[in-house]
Amino acid sequence: MLSVVVGTGRCGSTLVQELLSRHPAVGFVSGLDDKLPRLNLTGRFNGALYRRSAPRPAGMTSLRHSRRLIERGRLRVAPSEAYRLLDRHVMGGFSRPCRDLLADDLSPHIARRLRGFFDGRIERQGCRMLLQHVTGWPRTGFLRAAYPDLRVVNVVRDGRAVANSWLQMGWWDGWRGPDSWFLGSLPVELRREWEEAGHSFPVLAALGWKMLMAAFVEARAAHPAGQWLDVRYEDLIAAPREELGRMLDFLGLDWSPAFEKGFGRYAFHPGRGEAYREELTAGQVAAVERVLSKPLGEWGYPVTDARR
Numbered sequence: 001m002l003s004v005v006v007g008t009g010r011c012g013s014t015l016v017q018e019l020l021s022r023h024p025a026v027g028f029v030s031g032l033d034d035k036l037p038r039l040n041l042t043g044r045f046n047g048a049l050y051r052r053s054a055p056r057p058a059g060m061t062s063l064r065h066s067r068r069l070i071e072r073g074r075l076r077v078a079p080s081e082a083y084r085l086l087d088r089h090v091m092g093g094f095s096r097p098c099r100d101l102l103a104d105d106l107s108p109h110i111a112r113r114l115r116g117f118f119d120g121r122i123e124r125q126g127c128r129m130l131l132q133h134v135t136g137w138p139r140t141g142f143l144r145a146a147y148p149d150l151r152v153v154n155v156v157r158d159g160r161a162v163a164n165s166w167l168q169m170g171w172w173d174g175w176r177g178p179d180s181w182f183l184g185s186l187p188v189e190l191r192r193e194w195e196e197a198g199h200s201f202p203v204l205a206a207l208g209w210k211m212l213m214a215a216f217v218e219a220r221a222a223h224p225a226g227q228w229l230d231v232r233y234e235d236l237i238a239a240p241r242e243e244l245g246r247m248l249d250f251l252g253l254d255w256s257p258a259f260e261k262g263f264g265r266y267a268f269h270p271g272r273g274e275a276y277r278e279e280l281t282a283g284q285v286a287a288v289e290r291v292l293s294k295p296l297g298e299w300g301y302p303v304t305d306a307r308r
Helices: 013-020 031-035 046-050 083-089 108-125 140-146 159-167 188-196 201-221 233-238 240-251 257-263 282-298
Strands: 002-007 129-135 151-156 228-232
Touching: 002 013, 002 140, 013 129, 013 151, 013 233, 013 240, 031 083, 083 108, 108 129, 108 140, 129 140, 151 201, 151 233, 151 240, 159 201, 159 282, 188 201, 201 282, 228 233, 228 240, 233 240, 240 257
Parallel strands: 002 129, 002 151, 151 228
Antiparallel strands: none
């Protein structure tokens, strides 16, 4: 069975993917596999190696840091989006499409390659469920066309925090403008908002989040309700045991002693949830909130007076 953890990027989906991958019934494609795409490794020992390792020593992570078998940034065996592998062995445009990938984009040829990619890893790893991490465009319609029973855990985070984080990432190419960045062209109404904001880069990042969240709403509407679960990152940090229990129930997995052991390696704290208020100017925050007022409200995030 294939399931996915999806999100906009910089939304906490990596933490969710890594937590769920601590479950002994879950398999995944690792960063080691992805660093060696020519070999097309199927990750037979991914789960065993990963579940013996400590969490990453970055915010919201471990209570204790032990020496790891394979260090992060080198050849760490941990869940990966595996875009190099997917681009090479499934479809060249999977990693950076200019729009969401939909069911109509899945040709019979690509469907065979996609099924071969994931089914081979499920068999080799002997897992009940292979959990794939996807960020950016949802791509859930595309994946569900090959796997009708696909279950989706959609991780949502405050768009102000996401936009601020994007601006600090080396991969964010919004500095080149919306005609050259990874999300494709801005819709007319969003381009107008960017122009009215004086071509502000924080506003452009916010509009990227807004555009992706609209795509997730459309993807959710096209997906069977019982196969889609929204999880807010802030709720996970505030009540990790409750939220993870909800995710495990949704995926049909139990809270086993082995999972409890992995869960116990993590500490959760608010971290940088409000950092955007200090790292952006008051004017930038106000401009971001003006363009995000509606979607933030729809996802239950408090919004300051956007008219100021």
